[in-house]
Amino acid sequence: MKLFDLTLKLNGFPLEKAKRELTAIQEIKEQAFDSFLSKKRKDILDFHIKNNPFYKAIVHSRDISDWEHLPVMTKRDLQSSLEERLSHGFSSKHVYINKTSGSSGDPFIFAKDKFCHAMTWAVIQNRFGWYGLDFNSSKQARFYGIPLDKKGYYKERLKDAFGNRYRFSVFDLSDAAFETCLQKFERSPFDYINGYTSSIVQFAKFLKTRDLKLKSICPSLKVCIVTSEMLFEDDRQLMEEAFGVPIVNEYGASELDLIAFQNPKGDWQVNSETLYVEILNAQGEVVPNGTEGRIVITSLYNKAHPFIRYDIGDIGQLSKASTLQKPILEKLVGRTNDIAILPSGKKAAGLTFYYITKSIIENDGNVKEFVIEQQKRHLFKITYVSETLLSEEKKNTILKAIVTYLEDGLTVNFERKERLSRSDSGKLKQFSSLVNIEDS
Numbered sequence: 001m002k003l004f005d006l007t008l009k010l011n012g013f014p015l016e017k018a019k020r021e022l023t024a025i026q027e028i029k030e031q032a033f034d035s036f037l038s039k040k041r042k043d044i045l046d047f048h049i050k051n052n053p054f055y056k057a058i059v060h061s062r063d064i065s066d067w068e069h070l071p072v073m074t075k076r077d078l079q080s081s082l083e084e085r086l087s088h089g090f091s092s093k094h095v096y097i098n099k100t101s102g103s104s105g106d107p108f109i110f111a112k113d114k115f116c117h118a119m120t121w122a123v124i125q126n127r128f129g130w131y132g133l134d135f136n137s138s139k140q141a142r143f144y145g146i147p148l149d150k151k152g153y154y155k156e157r158l159k160d161a162f163g164n165r166y167r168f169s170v171f172d173l174s175d176a177a178f179e180t181c182l183q184k185f186e187r188s189p190f191d192y193i194n195g196y197t198s199s200i201v202q203f204a205k206f207l208k209t210r211d212l213k214l215k216s217i218c219p220s221l222k223v224c225i226v227t228s229e230m231l232f233e234d235d236r237q238l239m240e241e242a243f244g245v246p247i248v249n250e251y252g253a254s255e256l257d258l259i260a261f262q263n264p265k266g267d268w269q270v271n272s273e274t275l276y277v278e279i280l281n282a283q284g285e286v287v288p289n290g291t292e293g294r295i296v297i298t299s300l301y302n303k304a305h306p307f308i309r310y311d312i313g314d315i316g317q318l319s320k321a322s323t324l325q326k327p328i329l330e331k332l333v334g335r336t337n338d339i340a341i342l343p344s345g346k347k348a349a350g351l352t353f354y355y356i357t358k359s360i361i362e363n364d365g366n367v368k369e370f371v372i373e374q375q376k377r378h379l380f381k382i383t384y385v386s387e388t389l390l391s392e393e394k395k396n397t398i399l400k401a402i403v404t405y406l407e408d409g410l411t412v413n414f415e416r417k418e419r420l421s422r423s424d425s426g427k428l429k430q431f432s433s434l435v436n437i438e439d440s
Contacts, residue, residue, distance in 0.1 A: 002136040007162045008121060013096070018118035022126060025273045033272075033325040040300040041067060041276055048306040052087040054080075055306040068286055072296055073310045075100070078108045082305075086111060090304040100255055110255040113304035119274050120257045127261040131223045131248065133192055139220075140165035141185065143195025143203070145422070166190075170199040171422060173368070178206040182217065189220040193243070197229040198428040202369060204235075204242035215244030225250050229428060230332070232358065251332060253312055256299055260329040270318070270327035274301050277327060278309070279318055290320040292333065341435050342407055343377045354431045356405050357382065360398050361390070371420055374433040380412045389416055 008015045028036050048055040049064060058071055078085065082092060096117040099109050112120070125135055132138075142165045146156050160167050166188065168181050181203060193200060207214060215221050224243050227250040239247045249268060251260040256275060263269045270277050278286055279293040287293045295314045299307040319330035340348045354372050361367045361384070370384035382398075384390065395414060402410055422428050 004135040004163055008118065013114050013118040013121065015118045015121060018115065018122040019125075021119065022122045022273055028325070030323065030325050033323075037272070037276060037324055041298065044298070044300055044303070045070070045308060047303055048087065048308060051089065051303075052085075052306055054085045055308065058306075070309050072280065072284055073306070073308065075108060075311075075313060078110065082109045082111060085305055087304055087306075095304045098254055100253075108255075111305045112302050116274075116299070116301040116304065119301050123271055123274055124258050127250075127258060128192075128225075130261075130264055131192070131225075131246075133222070135163065138164065138191035139189060141188075141190040141193045141195075142167040143170055143193065143199045145170055145196075165194075168195075168199075170196055173199060173202045173419070175206060178203055182207075182212075185214060185218040185221075188218070190218055191220055191222050193221070193224040195226070196428070197226040197231050197235070198369060198430070200224065200226055201235045201239065204239040205368065207242040208238065212242070213244045214242060221245050223248055227252060230430065251329065253297075256297055256307060256310070256312070259297065259312075260332075267319075268329040268332075270322075270329050272325055272327055274299065276300060277318070279316065280311075288320075289318045289322045290330070292317040292331065340374050340406075340431075340433060341377055343409055344407055346407060348406055353380070353402070353406065356401050357398055360401055361394070366390075369420060369428070371429065372431045374431075374435055377435055378410055380410060381415060382412060383415045383417055383420060385417060385420060390414055 005015055025036070045064060045067075049059065058073065058077065060071075062071060063069055082097070086092070086095070090111070090113060092111070095111040095113055097109060097111050128135065128138075140163070142160065144167060146153060146167055146169060156167065166184065168184075169177070221243065223246050224239060225248045226239075231247075231249050236247045236249075249262045250258065251268070252258040258271055259275065259277070260268045260270045276298040278296045278298075279289075279291065280296050281287050281291075281293050292315060294311055295316045296309050296311050297307065298309055315333040316329055317331040317333075319328035322328045340353050342348065353374075357370070357372065361370060361382075366388055367384050367386040367390070370382055373381045373383070375381055395412075399410075399412060402412065420428060
């Protein structure tokens with residue numbers, strides 16, 4: 001029995017229809033894809049202009065015949081009552097409703113019509129299928145957060161049962177918790193791992209300290225798919241060695257869809273079937289492929305709620321080899337609000353600061369994980385989990401690297417903790433700044 005598919009069907013999501021639509025899109029010849037995409041963009045724009053007063057007010061008097069002059073929507077535009085944002089013919093009782101994680105600092109409730117949500121799952125199943133995975137039969141080891149209230153906890157556990165997956169809590173990353181994880185892998189024929197990058201990296205470090213390879217313990221394991229947080233190349237190599245399976249990078253957003261998924265050739269292939277992805281500069285102009293900018297996305301199927309030229313809050317770059325039918329995400333730099341503003345006025349991606357420190361702080365295995373917070377322009381705080389306190393020598397090495405790669409005159413304070421604070425969803429924000437970019 002296809003239990004996962006059946007669950008979606010019973011909840012009113014027409015998955016089979018969505019799969020047929022996806023197949024039809026993927027069969028379009030490359031030379032005809034431009035026309036298909038232009039029509040889909042026009043159709044979703046016309047629909048919301050006619051049926052969504054909220055979006056019509058955003059567009060106001062703009063010329064809708066010129067796509068690149070349409071307004072760019074932001075998360076803050078969407079922080080109003082959901083009922084005010086729904087299109088005519090849709091109500092909160094007959095759509096899929098969820099809430100963004102708030103990792104950008106601007107959480108909001110959103111909606112998808114049921115066919116749009118079915119298309120989301122059709123795309124996800126298609127991409128996982130690239131690695132021989134079937135949501136109805138492949139068993140998942142899931143490293144995600146879980147609600148701690150009784151109702152929410154058992155609801156997620158029930159969903160996991162229907163989804164043929166077992167959830168490991170990301171709120172306890174102690175050696176004792178990982179020993180329990182390991183025992184579960186010994187007893188269960190997991191086909192794949194899926195979850196937050198930082199948590200899975202910690203599990204890989206645990207295995208490495210014990211000179212274990214997970215594939216030897218769980219021979220059924222085929223692949224590990226990481227999502228929601230940055231994947232650094234050295235972490236990928238660590239996981240590949242510890243798990244003995246390929247590591248696949250996923251990039252998505254709950255309010256939209258799966259945005260990009262690493263294909264078997266190693267390319268981070270953008271979802272062009274249900275989304276239209278643009279890269280814009282600070283002036284709101286589309287930049288050529290190969291140029292870094294803000295990632296702006298249009299949901300081509302969501303009629304219940306407009307996401308048209310929606311700034312997701314991330315900075316990235318499409319490869320010069322990209323086509324309309326097969327865009328390739330060459331680089332994902334981080335969130336637009338993850339910018340370090342230094343005393344000189346220089347701006348640097350916060351993850352650059354994190355990456356410099358990471359290359360030094362973790363190389364002896366003492367530090368398990370860490371986060372960086374910019375408290376003032378000159379003042380940073382590194383909070384870390386480790387077996388022993390960082391030595392003064394190590395701290396000085398970090399400070400020297402920061403001067404080399406960023407600038408002189410910065411102060412860094414260190415604080416050791418038993419565990420790091422995670423969001424309610426279980427995600428770990430690796431860099432955050434309390435300095436307002438608008439004041440720069």
